[in-house]
Amino acid sequence: xxxxxxxxxxxxxxxxxxxxxxxxxxxxxxxxxxxxxxxxxxxxxxxxxxxxxxxxxxxxxxxxxxxxxxxxxxxxxxxxxxxxxxxxxxxxxxxxxxxxxxxxxxxxxxxxxxxxxxxxxxxxxxxxxxxxxxxxxxxxxxxxxxxxxxxxxxxxxxxxxxxxxxxxxxxxxxxxxxxxxxxxxxxxxxxxxxxxxxxxxxxxxxxxxxxxxxxxxxxxxxxxxxxxxxxxxxxxxxxxxxxxxxxxxxxxxxxxxxxxxxxxxxxxxxxxxxxxxxxxxxxxxxxxxxxxxxxxxxxxxxxxxxxxxxxxxxxxxxxxxxxxxxxxxxxxxxxxxxxxxxxxxxxxxxxx
Amino acid sequence: xxxxxxxxxxxxxxxxxxxxxxxxxxxxxxxxxxxxxxxxxxxxxxxxxxxxxxxxxxxxxxxxxxxxxxxxxxxxxxxxxxxxxxxxxxxxxxxxxxxxxxxxxxxxxxxxxxxxxxxxxxxxxxxxxxxxxxxxxxxxxxxxxxxxxxxxxxxxxxxxxxxxxxxxxxxxxx
Numbered sequence: 423x424x425x426x427x428x429x430x431x432x433x434x435x436x437x438x439x440x441x442x443x444x445x446x447x448x449x450x451x452x453x454x455x456x457x458x459x460x461x462x463x464x465x466x467x468x469x470x471x472x473x474x475x476x477x478x479x480x481x482x483x484x485x486x487x488x489x490x491x492x493x494x495x496x497x498x499x500x501x502x503x504x505x506x507x508x509x510x511x512x513x514x515x516x517x518x519x520x521x522x523x524x525x526x527x528x529x530x531x532x533x534x535x536x537x538x539x540x541x542x543x544x545x546x547x548x549x550x551x552x553x554x555x556x557x558x559x560x561x562x563x564x565x566x567x568x569x570x571x572x573x574x575x576x577x578x579x580x581x582x583x584x585x586x587x588x589x590x591x592x593x594x595x596x597x598x599x600x601x602x603x604x605x606x607x608x609x610x611x612x613x614x615x616x617x618x619x620x621x622x623x624x625x626x627x628x629x630x631x632x633x634x635x636x637x638x639x640x641x642x643x644x645x646x647x648x649x650x651x652x653x654x655x656x657x658x659x660x661x662x663x664x665x666x667x668x669x670x671x672x673x674x675x676x677x678x679x680x681x682x683x684x685x686x687x688x689x690x691x692x693x694x695x696x697x698x699x700x701x702x703x704x705x706x707x708x709x710x711x712x713x714x715x716x717x718x719x720x721x722x723x724x725x726x727x728x729x730x731x732x733x734x735x736x737x738x739x740x741x742x743x744x745x746x747x748x749x750x751x752x753x754x755x756x757x758x759x760x761x762x763x764x765x766x767x768x769x770x771x772x773x774x
Numbered sequence: 775x776x777x778x779x780x781x782x783x784x785x786x787x788x789x790x791x792x793x794x795x796x797x798x799x800x801x802x803x804x805x806x807x808x809x810x811x812x813x814x815x816x817x818x819x820x821x822x823x824x825x826x827x828x829x830x831x832x833x834x835x836x837x838x839x840x841x842x843x844x845x846x847x848x849x850x851x852x853x854x855x856x857x858x859x860x861x862x863x864x865x866x867x868x869x870x871x872x873x874x875x876x877x878x879x880x881x882x883x884x885x886x887x888x889x890x891x892x893x894x895x896x897x898x899x900x901x902x903x904x905x906x907x908x909x910x911x912x913x914x915x916x917x918x919x920x921x922x923x924x925x926x927x928x929x930x931x932x933x934x935x936x937x938x939x940x941x942x943x944x945x946x947x948x
Binding site for chain 2: 457459461462463465544574577582583584585588590594595596649654655659
């Protein structure tokens, strides 16, 4: 029987604490890609080879130092139904490609869900640390120490010149992808966002929607991550991201202050209108939900709304995704019914 | 025109895809497009980084002409996993770690484009990479030695020279 603890609760334990600068940075994530020497990469590996990779990596869970990070629960993807897979993707605990394509795919998830170790995804091993707020350095430190423990047990594919060898050429070298999810409504409202995002892309960073490659930014949430993995050290990558994010935080703060000072009434109106609609609407499409939740979050951050906690909004961001809605209400919903249940759920959570 | 996916909402996104002269059209509403997570409906997984990469890989190093068939030697393949270079250039992914060795001559331009760099300077595995760490340390010390000599700090330079000799010994002993 697969472990269902991770798909029944929408809120990961780590989400209940805010973390540094959590009014602007929702979460920080670090992912390290590694492959074992000798076995072909998962794309070409046979079922036996993939099983062998899984077994060798699973053995590392017995190491006491790994257990010091809290109990890790191994889950085989083949034991999960499609809905549970979808929910793990919505919680960012696994990637869509692990959910859909992998042979002998597995994930080891820590009790608080801040550490998730994927096996047989695009690469044999992907170590991911997810922290609340702006804690990208802390996430890197944890990920690299988990990496050290794995390296004690297995031989990695590594080359003097190219570094850690990965399936995709975009990850070679450090195999490190560090990213922060930022809520930037004031920069969007004041029309500064494009200028800032294009500046970001000029210093080796990239901006994406919240569900990774190919998705657009919804609800003013932007994921900023490093693009370069070869020719920069891990510390340089983390420091570069850190300093750029720090500057974006300052810009967003300044834009929020300007909005409050110069258009207080209009801000109040916008925020309360969205709050009102979310509390009373009978149909809510996902795009509108994301935008209205963003307005309300801004209202909470600016002190215009004091009856809601940011945790409720974190929870709603996850729960209003299709997977969770299906889990709560019914698996066979048409998109129209989903919009109705989404509205119902939001009304409930907003306490009306 | 209704959305071809849900059949309910009006189609607002129209795509035309031309592959080998064959034209397919696709009409879809924004909601379905988003739910499918596809920017380009009709392709599995949408337009991904791999599509972009394969554009780079058809590229002959040092040339700006674009004629893929003329450039990739047909016999260029990874002896370990069997992946050919032309397969690699289509899917944009390596089959195993040995592909890096067999395709090595063609990788610098690709890495230069993606990362702006071709050589790793980050973390090194402790067990497998001990000699790399020693080599890096040696490079660093040699550079320091040059600086000290230029600044005529010969006492410090002599100390660095001894340290370098010691390290060279451990490296050759490995």
